[in-house]
Amino acid sequence: MEPHTIRWGIISTGGIATTFSKDLLVDPATRGVTEVAHKIAAVGSRSIPSAQAFIDKLKAAPGVSSWGVESGALDDAKAYGSYDEVYADPNVDVVYIGTPHPFHHQNAKAALLAGKNVLCEKPFVMDLAELDELIAIAKENKVFLMEAVWTRFQPIAYAVQEALRSGKLGRPRRVIAEMSSFARIDERSDDDRIINPQLGGGALLDLAPYSAVWSMLALHQHPENTDTEPRVLDFSQRIYKRNGVDEMSAFTVKWEGLGEARLLTDLAAWPARDNACVIDCEKGQLIIDHPLYRPERFRIVPHPNAVAGSSESEDITEETEFRFPNTTGNGMQYEADHVALCLRDGKLESDRMPLAESRVVQGWFDTVRKGGDSALKDWRHTAGK
Incomplete structure (x- = not known):
C-alpha cells in the first residue's frame, strides 16, 4: 500500500523552518515509518526571491535530507511572496508556522480561517486569550490544530x-x-x-x-x-x-x-x-x-x-x-509523522499533544510573564483582532 502523502506549506524561511523542512525530506523508512510520507508544496516569505532561495537551499541540502530531494518531495514546491498565498493554495494540506512567536496567533488565525490544518511552533502564542481564539476557530472550521512541541514525539x-x-x-x-x-x-x-x-x-x-x-x-x-x-x-x-x-x-x-x-x-x-x-x-x-x-x-x-x-x-x-x-x-520528523497520521485518520486534535495541555502550559507562562517585571509584562494580545 502506498503511504499517505501530506503536502506541507511552510510559513517563514528562518532557522527553525529550515530545520523542520530538512527533516521532512528524510526517508521515513530510516525511522521505521511506512504509512505516511511528506512533500513540501509551498513556501511563503516576504518576497518570492526569498521563498525561492529557501527552496533552492533545501534542494542543495547534503546528507539525509537529500533523499527527499531525489525522491521528488520538492519537485512541485511553489515560492510565494506572501503567507496568504500559501493559505489559499489548494495543494497545501497543512501549514507549518515557524515565524517568531509574537506572530504565531495572527499567522495561525489566518491559516485556520482559510480552512487549513495548522502545526504552529512553540510557544503556541503570547497569551492564553490568543490560544483560546485559535482553538475556537479550529473547531468551528473543523480543521486540525497542534502546537509543535517536537520533543514529545521523539x-x-x-x-x-x-x-x-x-x-x-x-x-x-x-x-x-x-x-x-x-x-x-x-x-x-x-x-x-x-x-x-x-x-x-x-x-x-x-x-x-x-x-x-x-x-x-x-x-x-x-x-x-x-x-x-x-x-x-x-x-x-x-x-x-x-x-x-x-x-x-x-x-x-x-x-x-x-x-x-x-x-x-x-x-x-x-x-x-x-x-x-x-x-x-x-x-x-x-x-x-x-x-x-533533544x-x-x-x-x-x-x-x-x-x-x-x-x-x-x-x-x-x-x-x-x-x-x-x-x-x-534533527528530530522534528517524528512530530511531522504524527501530524500526518492524524490527518490521514481524520483527527482534528492530537492525543499526544492535546490542546488542553497547551492551555495548561500557556497559563503558566502567562502567570510568570504578567506577574514579573519584564518588558513583556503588559504585552497586548491580538485576540479578536
Missing part, C-alpha cells in the same frame, strides 16, 4: 514515560528541569530575536517550553494524576537591564495529590550536562541529559541511601542507562 520521550509507568520507580514525587543556554546576550544586537522584546525575547517563552515538556510527560500525563489544572506556586525572574527582557525565569508548579515541578531557564548559564532533568520517584530517580529539547540519554539511578542497603535498595540498586542517538534528521 523516541526517548516515549521510553521515559514507559519507564515511569512501569511501576519500577514507583510514583513520581518531583521534577527538576532546566533548559538554559549561555546565549552571550551582551554580544547580541538590540534587534536580535533572543533579546528583542518586540519579538517576544527573553528566556521564558523561548526556552521554558523545553523545561515544561518533561514535567508534563512525567507528572501531568502520569496515570495517577487527577489534577488537570496544575498551578504556579511561585516564580522569580532576573531582568536583563539593557532592554528589559527576562534573562532568567524560574517557577514551581504543583499537581495536587502527586508532585511538584521546579522549572528553570536562563540565558546566562549552562545547565548540568548529565542531569538537566531529574525526576525523583519513590524507588529511584530518572535523570535526563542536556539538551532537554536528549540522547536517560538513566535510572538508585537513591543515595538505597545504594547503602536501605529498605529501598531491593528495587533499584544499580544505575542503568538508555541511549537514543539522533542518527537521521
Whole structure:
C-alpha cells in the first residue's frame, strides 16, 4: 500500500523552518515509518526571491535530507511572496508556522480561517486569550490544530514515560528541569530575536517550553494524576537591564495529590550536562541529559541511601542507562509523522499533544510573564483582532 502523502506549506524561511523542512525530506523508512510520507508544496516569505532561495537551499541540502530531494518531495514546491498565498493554495494540506512567536496567533488565525490544518511552533502564542481564539476557530472550521512541541514525539520521550509507568520507580514525587543556554546576550544586537522584546525575547517563552515538556510527560500525563489544572506556586525572574527582557525565569508548579515541578531557564548559564532533568520517584530517580529539547540519554539511578542497603535498595540498586542517538534528521520528523497520521485518520486534535495541555502550559507562562517585571509584562494580545 502506498503511504499517505501530506503536502506541507511552510510559513517563514528562518532557522527553525529550515530545520523542520530538512527533516521532512528524510526517508521515513530510516525511522521505521511506512504509512505516511511528506512533500513540501509551498513556501511563503516576504518576497518570492526569498521563498525561492529557501527552496533552492533545501534542494542543495547534503546528507539525509537529500533523499527527499531525489525522491521528488520538492519537485512541485511553489515560492510565494506572501503567507496568504500559501493559505489559499489548494495543494497545501497543512501549514507549518515557524515565524517568531509574537506572530504565531495572527499567522495561525489566518491559516485556520482559510480552512487549513495548522502545526504552529512553540510557544503556541503570547497569551492564553490568543490560544483560546485559535482553538475556537479550529473547531468551528473543523480543521486540525497542534502546537509543535517536537520533543514529545521523539523516541526517548516515549521510553521515559514507559519507564515511569512501569511501576519500577514507583510514583513520581518531583521534577527538576532546566533548559538554559549561555546565549552571550551582551554580544547580541538590540534587534536580535533572543533579546528583542518586540519579538517576544527573553528566556521564558523561548526556552521554558523545553523545561515544561518533561514535567508534563512525567507528572501531568502520569496515570495517577487527577489534577488537570496544575498551578504556579511561585516564580522569580532576573531582568536583563539593557532592554528589559527576562534573562532568567524560574517557577514551581504543583499537581495536587502527586508532585511538584521546579522549572528553570536562563540565558546566562549552562545547565548540568548529565542531569538537566531529574525526576525523583519513590524507588529511584530518572535523570535526563542536556539538551532537554533533544536528549540522547536517560538513566535510572538508585537513591543515595538505597545504594547503602536501605529498605529501598531491593528495587533499584544499580544505575542503568538508555541511549537514543539522533542518527537521521534533527528530530522534528517524528512530530511531522504524527501530524500526518492524524490527518490521514481524520483527527482534528492530537492525543499526544492535546490542546488542553497547551492551555495548561500557556497559563503558566502567562502567570510568570504578567506577574514579573519584564518588558513583556503588559504585552497586548491580538485576540479578536
